[in-house]
Amino acid sequence: MxxxxxxxxxxxxxxxxxxxxxxxxxxxxxxxxxxxxxxxxxxxxxxxxxxxxxxxxxxxxxxxxxxxxxxxxxxxxxxxxxxxxxxxxxxxxxxxxxxxxxxxxxxxxxxxxxxxxxxxxxxGRAMDWSQKNAPAESADTLRYFTRPTAMIPTDGIVRKTALAAVGNAKTDVEKTQKIYDWIVTNTYREPKVRGCGEGDIKTMLETGNLGGKCADLNALFVGLCRSVGVPARDVYGIRLVPSAFGYKELSGNPASLKGAQHCRSEAYLKGYGWVAMDPADVAKVMRLETTDWIKNTTNPVVAPVNKALFGGWEGNWMAYNxxxxxxxxxxxxxxxxxxxxxxxxxxxxxxxxxxxxxxxxxxxxxxxxx
Structure with a gap:
């Protein structure tokens, strides 16, 4: 043929x-x-x-x-x-x-x-929080990225969880930071989950099983954001090469990228545009980067990752869609x-x-x- x-x-x-x-x-x-x-x-x-x-x-x-x-x-x-x-x-x-x-x-x-x-x-991406001059996104696009999907509902237990997480936060930035912190604090990387997970956030919340991988944890971040009116989306892709910062768990092996698929996320913040987010990678570093499971974000291995991935990510990764x-x-x-x-x-x-x-x-x- x-x-x-x-x-x-x-x-x-x-x-x-x-x-x-x-x-x-x-x-x-x-x-x-x-x-x-x-x-x-x-x-x-x-x-x-x-x-x-x-x-x-x-x-x-x-x-x-x-x-x-x-x-x-x-x-x-x-x-x-x-x-x-x-x-x-x-x-x-x-x-x-x-x-x-x-x-x-x-x-x-x-x-x-x-x-x-x-x-x-x-x-790579890194948000300059002192600059607030990004062009506005269309209203139709923003509505689209607050919609529910089959795996990411925005009502019921999802909205209830999000409201508890954001508390009295007023601005989109404050709400998103609260949700990001909630994900990092309450969820965890579960190595036994196959692939990148399924992203069924309602089941995660209803069962209280908040362990998962990137497609689970970042989907939960996206769903919680959408449920309180912050447009958000998952970005599905794959790590290509090692991290320039020495993090083995944030690296890809270019000779063999089996298992290197990785889902990130973005939130739309007024004045800043679509902003990079990746609480799932914080969880990955906490669980797998060292021989011990790190349980707090003040640890010197975790702290810079936790800070940088609210508003940025490394450019050793390719997005599919x-x-x-x-x-x-x-x-x-x-x-x-x-x-x-x-x-x-x-x-x-x-x-x-x-x-x-x-x-x-x-x-x-x-x-x-x-």
Whole structure:
């Protein structure tokens, strides 16, 4: 069967802007752990490659691969190339616009494969709280990011919890800080949870089981914010390279990014725009960065991370999308809570995206020097 290969620019305007920027290779020597201060201004360029090989094909097989579709002040999603012995189509989820590569393999194909390479530019984020001059977001967009979703309701126990957390806070910044602090204080990283978790925040609150991973804890942050009128959203992506600040748990291994998927979050704060947030990574550092489970944010390993991730994050990470309740085109399965992993299915059902060695898929990253 003929191999398909195609290259395209995902967003011409963003690509043109990005092309005018320096593509800097900041392969920094990690600093001593205990210092964590991401900054913007140093753009890095990466090629991120996802390779899928269907080990045991059974009938017609379908695969969906997320494509980075975020273009913003912290990321430029430039272009994608791909090859496969299946039928390929670039498509997207109709509601949130999460872009993906869809591949369908005939039942007669004995060794189905697809390889996708996406080029992105990323940079760190750090909010300058002395500046309050961000352009206003549209009212429709802000309403959209206060809506409930299947996994993130905004009423009942979610709103009750949020109201207790914010107390007498008046401004959006104060409310968001209170909710961020509540997440860090009351939730915890649970290593036994598979993948990044499911993000079912109502069940978490009703059961009192507040352990989880990034898609759980940051979804809870987003839901609590939305329930008190602060627009917020999850941002689904993957860590690409080691942290420049020596934190092993905030790093990716570019040679093998299995398990490097990571969900962050953003809150819209008047005057500041969309602001980076990641209380889930604070919980990860507290639980896993040292041999002891750190239980307080004043610890010198945790304190700088806790401070920096309210308003910032490190640019060693790539965003895929901000989509919830994703309907996969041509799928016979249910909607996904989010699209951050390769997804596949055949007549027997959907594959286990959290088992890359069984699926089978591999993700790698390569930094492109200037």
């Amino acid at each position: 003929t191999t398909v290969r195609r290259t395209f620019l995902k967003n011409t305007a963003a690509a043109a802007v990005a092309a005018a920027l320096p593509s800097l290779n900041f392969a920094q020597t990690p600093t001593a752990r205990g210092h964590f201060a991401p900054q913007s201004g140093a753009w890095r360029t990466f090629d991120v490659t996802t390779r899928v090989d269907i080990v045991k094909p059974e009938g017609v097989t379908k695969v969906w691969l997320p494509i980075p579709s975020v273009n913003s002040d912290y990321q430029h999603s430039l272009g994608n190339s791909f090859s496969s012995n299946g039928t390929t189509m670039l498509t997207q989820d109709g509601q949130d616009g999460a872009k993906m590569l869809y591949v369908e393999f005939a039942a007669t194909e004995k060794q189905p494969y697809v390889e996708l390479t996406s080029r992105v530019q990323t940079q 901000t989509a919830h309740d994703v309907a996969l085109p041509k799928s016979t399965g249910e909607k996904l809570g989010f699209l951050m992993y390769p997804v596949g299915e055949n007549a027997a059902g959907r594959f286990d995206s959290y088992a890359p060695d069984d699926f089978k898929y591999q993700i790698t990253a390569k930094e492109i020097a200037a």
